[in-house]
Amino acid sequence: MGQRKRGFGQITKLPSGRYRARYTGPDGQRHSPRYTFDTALDAEAWLTAERRLLADPDREWTPPKQRENADRAPLTFGAYAEKWLAGRSLEVRTRAHYRNLLDQHLLPAFEDRPLRRITHDDVVEWHATTLLDRPTLRSHAYGLLRTILGSAEKADLIAKNPAYVRGAGNAKRVKRIKPATLPELEAIVTAMPDRYKTMTLLAAWCGLRFGELAELRRGDVNTRDGVLHVRRGVVRADGATIVKRPKSDAGVRDVAIPPHLLPMVREHLLQHAEAGKDGLLFPAKGGGHLAPSSLYRVFYRARDAAGRPDLRWHDLRHTGAVLAAQTGATLAELMARLGHSTPGAALRYQHAAQGRDMEIARKLSALVGGADA
Missing domain, CATH: 3.30.160 (Double Stranded RNA Binding Domain)
Known part of the structure; x- marks a missing residue:
């Protein structure tokens, strides 16, 4: 030197x-x-x-x-949050969700505030007045705030993360989901247009998500063995339609179709599905992927006709889980059927018994016979 x-x-x-x-x-x-x-x-x-x-x-x-x-001008939360978001490798939908949380709920409160001047009391006051009627979104907004400030702490931009509100990251469900009964499900399907009847039945009896149903193609349907091959899903973000693999390996699965639905599935393939192996099973009227709003418009009328104005489309999936549980399916079997990843290490390596999903499907059809008896 x-x-x-x-x-x-x-x-x-x-x-x-x-x-x-x-x-x-x-x-x-x-x-x-x-x-x-x-x-x-x-x-x-x-x-x-x-x-x-x-x-x-x-x-x-x-x-x-x-x-x-x-x-040197003090680094504001807004400036740091923009750099933080730009530097993250995120899925399109996740990035759009974070963008919305920042624009709608975090930047209005903290954008011009210097990072070092955001206090614990500031965070508590913000949390106490934000999204009180939407607890899940509120927990997401708080989680994003805590993550951004945690990154600032690790970068030595602030001495300590001020976002530590006990329980703020956990959302309490506003209402308990009430699954549809078999008569209610029948009433909903009856009130749905013909092109959406089978989709409604598969949402309930097979527990598929909307994005999984909307991306099903002819090649994913095996009517001989009675199986749906779930390999992809479709999501919408920033006005774009994106086809992608499920978030977890558990989402890639084969779901057995209850035998009583197979005749309707075959008829739907003849009447409403797009042509060709890659033709969509449930296309929009003008072709291409079905938009959620197009489906919900007719579903809302159908649920009203069934006397269940509280039922959301996603609740049909919950209905399917309850019906499958009634057959005696184990937790591991239910998670395999629904495409859920297990939270604990012990359950993470459990697998549904080979061939057991077909037995669950047969028992699901048996419920229909029991209801008719």
């Missing part, structure tokens, strides 16, 4: 090849900037500027690092 003696200050070549400049100030302490220089000439230019500042009778000298701090 070389050091050059000068009339004012010192320039030192560092092992990295860069140059450090420093000098002794009027306070008797050595001072240097927070940064180093590419060349010795750059370092010398900085020393020359500092010497002129010291010689200027109209300006009061202050240490260079103190001046740098005064000139």
Whole structure:
């Protein structure tokens, strides 16, 4: 490490090849900037500027690092959040969700606030007045806030993450889901247009998600063995339609169709599905993927006709889970049928017994016979 003696200050070549400049100030302490220089000439230019500042009778000298701090605008939550989001590798739908949470619920409260000035009380006050009628979205917004501030803490931009509200990351369900009864399900299917009847039945009896149903193609339906091959799903984000694999390996699965539904599935393939192996099973009227709004418009009328205005489309999947549980299916079998990933290490490596899903499907059809008896 070389050091050059000068009339004012010192320039030192560092092992990295860069140059450090420093000098002794009027306070008797050595001072240097927070940064180093590419060349010795750059370092010398900085020393020359500092010497002129010291010689200027109209300006009061202050240490260079103190001046740098005064000139540097404090980093705001909004600026940091934008950098944080831009630097994350996220699925399109997740990015759109985070974007909405930031724009609608976090930036209005914290955008111009310097990161270091966001306090625990600020977070508590925000949480106490935000999305009180939408607890799930509220927990998502809080979780995003906590994650962003946690990243700022790890980067030493703040001393401590102020987002620590006990229980804020857990959403309490507003209402308990009441599954549809068999008579209610029958009434809903009866009230649905013909092109959506089979879709409604598969949502309930096979427990498929909307995105999985909307992306099913002829090649995914095996009517000989009575199996649906769930390999993909379709989602919408920022106005775009995106086909992708399920989030987890558990979502890639084969679901046995209850035998009593097979005649309707075969008829649907003849009457309503698109042509060809890759033809959609449940296309929109004009072709292509069915939009949720198009389905919900007719589903809402059908659920009203069945006396279940509280039932959401996704609740049909819950209905299917309850019906399958009534057959005596184990937890592992239910999770395999529904495409759920298990939360615990013990359940993570459990698998449904081979061939057991077909037995569940047969017992599901037996429920219909029991209802008719």
